Amino acid sequence: MEDFRRSLRVFLAFFAPSFGWLALFFVAPLVIIFLYSVGETVSLTEVKTTWTFANYARLTEPEIVTLFVRSLWLAGISTVICLVVGYPVALVIATAPPRWKPWLLLIVILPFWTNLLIRTYALLNILGTRGRVNELFEWVWLQADGALRFVGLGEYQLLGEDYEPIVFLGRWSGVIIGLVYVHLPFTVLPIYAALERLERSYLEASLDLGAGQWRTFRSILLPMTLVGVITAAIITFIPMLGSYLTPALLGRGQVDMIANVIERQFKGANDWPFGAAMSLFLLYVTFIILALQAIVAMRRSRLQGRDHG
Amino acid sequence: MARRRRQRPGPFDYSRKLSLQLVFVLATIFLYAPIIVLIIFSFNDSRRGGNVIWRGFTTDYYVKAANNASLIEAFTNSLTIAVISTIFSVILGAITAVVLWRWRFPLKPGFEGLVALPIVIPEICLGVAVAVFFSYFGLYVPPGTPWPFNLTNIIIAHITFSFPFAAMVIRTRLQSFNREMEEAAKDLGATEFQVFRDVILPHLKPGLIAGGLLAFTLSLDDFVITFFTSGPDTVTFPVKVYSMVRFSVTPEINAASTVLILITLVLTAIAMRYQSFGDDRQ
Numbered sequence: 001m002e003d004f005r006r007s008l009r010v011f012l013a014f015f016a017p018s019f020g021w022l023a024l025f026f027v028a029p030l031v032i033i034f035l036y037s038v039g040e041t042v043s044l045t046e047v048k049t050t051w052t053f054a055n056y057a058r059l060t061e062p063e064i065v066t067l068f069v070r071s072l073w074l075a076g077i078s079t080v081i082c083l084v085v086g087y088p089v090a091l092v093i094a095t096a097p098p099r100w101k102p103w104l105l106l107i108v109i110l111p112f113w114t115n116l117l118i119r120t121y122a123l124l125n126i127l128g129t130r131g132r133v134n135e136l137f138e139w140v141w142l143q144a145d146g147a148l149r150f151v152g153l154g155e156y157q158l159l160g161e162d163y164e165p166i167v168f169l170g171r172w173s174g175v176i177i178g179l180v181y182v183h184l185p186f187t188v189l190p191i192y193a194a195l196e197r198l199e200r201s202y203l204e205a206s207l208d209l210g211a212g213q214w215r216t217f218r219s220i221l222l223p224m225t226l227v228g229v230i231t232a233a234i235i236t237f238i239p240m241l242g243s244y245l246t247p248a249l250l251g252r253g254q255v256d257m258i259a260n261v262i263e264r265q266f267k268g269a270n271d272w273p274f275g276a277a278m279s280l281f282l283l284y285v286t287f288i289i290l291a292l293q294a295i296v297a298m299r300r301s302r303l304q305g306r307d308h309g
Numbered sequence: 310m311a312r313r314r315r316q317r318p319g320p321f322d323y324s325r326k327l328s329l330q331l332v333f334v335l336a337t338i339f340l341y342a343p344i345i346v347l348i349i350f351s352f353n354d355s356r357r358g359g360n361v362i363w364r365g366f367t368t369d370y371y372v373k374a375a376n377n378a379s380l381i382e383a384f385t386n387s388l389t390i391a392v393i394s395t396i397f398s399v400i401l402g403a404i405t406a407v408v409l410w411r412w413r414f415p416l417k418p419g420f421e422g423l424v425a426l427p428i429v430i431p432e433i434c435l436g437v438a439v440a441v442f443f444s445y446f447g448l449y450v451p452p453g454t455p456w457p458f459n460l461t462n463i464i465i466a467h468i469t470f471s472f473p474f475a476a477m478v479i480r481t482r483l484q485s486f487n488r489e490m491e492e493a494a495k496d497l498g499a500t501e502f503q504v505f506r507d508v509i510l511p512h513l514k515p516g517l518i519a520g521g522l523l524a525f526t527l528s529l530d531d532f533v534i535t536f537f538t539s540g541p542d543t544v545t546f547p548v549k550v551y552s553m554v555r556f557s558v559t560p561e562i563n564a565a566s567t568v569l570i571l572i573t574l575v576l577t578a579i580a581m582r583y584q585s586f587g588d589d590r591q
Contacts, residue, residue, distance in 0.1 A: 033442075
């Protein structure tokens with residue numbers, strides 16, 4: 001690397017467009033939205049910056065607190081499900097024979113390349129009360145009912161009189177399924193990367209010394225890939241928290257998350273200052289999560305440095 | 310001892326464990342079943358409630374989708390936006406990658422953070438911010454602006470969120486560049502520009518293609534940011550499908566979606582070819 005003063009003109013020729021674009025179309029919009037968040041609506045489209053904190057104060061209204069708690073809860077549960085499903089998936093890919101690996105990876109990555117809206121819409125299609133999923137469940141129900149009849153328990157109607165379709169759309173369950181479906185590839189990749197870097201001799205040692213597979217997993221594999229798991233959790237959780245499309249389509253307006261309410265401030269309620277305050281709050285939450293991750297990563301690398309030194 | 314070891318799975322034989330294989334298979338089914346059902350039912354011959362019961366094979370809805378002028382317009386808009394924003398993203402991304410790779414300068418970590426920021430901030434925040442920015446400066450696209458200039462706002466927003474991704478990919482590629490090549494070229498009398506064009510750029514090619522494909526997919530995929538920056542006359546494919554889905558489910562959406570999935574598959578195949586091509590040359 002060379003000092004920028006040594007080739008100042010070339011440096012500026014490269015630096016100016018890159019920085020200029022970000023300053024104009026990224027930093028300036030964030031500054032304006034900050035000015036809006038401390039402003040008041042004076043007419044239909046005009047917002048005046050009055051340095052008020054009223055918009056931020058409104059974030060403590062019970063409705064908005066409930067909304068934030070619900071969003072954190074939905075994203076949290078979905079992240080945990082993604083980790084629980086994603087870890088074994090990453091493990092299978094990482095330990096597969098080398099010629100299979102790229103194909104198994106492709107299986108996981110391919111949906112990530114497919115349009116988000118199409119995927120959500122595809123899910124919407126099959127999750128309805130008359131959709132394929134309920135059709136499958138009904139078939140299973142009929143088989144189970146038939147089996148019960150066969151063993152002479154038919155008249156008790158243990159499974160109910162008829163199959164009751166499960167309602168997913170407009171419920172938490174539907175939104176959680178959607179969030180997991182959309183973000184699962186995000187979870188698998190960092191865990192897979194951590195497993196690839198893993199020193200395998202530790203596992204061998206553990207097994208040789210008589211620890212079982214489960215014990216080896218718990219006390220060797222999981223701690224050694226923890227950084228990857230934390231990265232996966234964060235990389236999954238942040239976009240989930242800001243999800244708009246999944247709750248809008250699968251929640252049917254009944255399970256709103258933060259982004260849906262932000263959108264309404266701009267497109268429906270026309271309360272731009274409040275919408276600005278909400279989106280900045282979401283931004284702050286994101287930064288806090290990222291800062292926590294950075295601290296954890298620094299601590300760990302320092303600890304590992306001590307171990308090796 | 311030897312016998313016991315053979316019975317137990319080896320240290321890294323998790324892929325042979327049946328329970329783990331089952332999780333993998335179930336996850337794969339979960340990821341693919343909805344899309345496969347969508348593709349199958351795009352050929353379903355049913356007018357009413359198109360997605361519920363199978364009524365025979367037809368390609369009518371592909372014809373209908375192809376004749377739906379507003380759908381085709383949205384599709385064309387999406388592709389146009391993706392192509393233009395990809396070109397800009399690759400150029401800006403390459404420039405940014407070179408800045409971060411080549412020079413030491415004050416506040417560099419700050420600039421690095423700034424470049425990474427559009428990647429990490431929630432889409433809704435960026436969408437809202439860019440939309441408010443355009444309205445604050447009165448940068449509305451006047452009605453009747455000729456195509457493709459009516460898409461300017463959307464394209465600007467797309468470049469803003471996709472060029473940092475391209476920069477990351479290209480920067481990774483730059484790290485494998487041997488700087489002695491650059492010095493050799495300079496010793497032989499090449500100017501700054503010639504070095505960039507004849508030495509650095511050819512090395513960067515796989516990175517530029519990978520970064521470009523990423524930018525293209527991101528642009529084609531984006532809904533939230535476009536939703537905020539698009540006007541009534543500048544609808545993209547995802548925004549159009551969203552409004553169609555909200556009012557009614559028509560089999561045409563299945564057909565149009567299948568076409569887009571196909572485009573994605575082709576692009577992925579190209580990306581993979583170039584990725585392995587790049588590896589071979591290393």
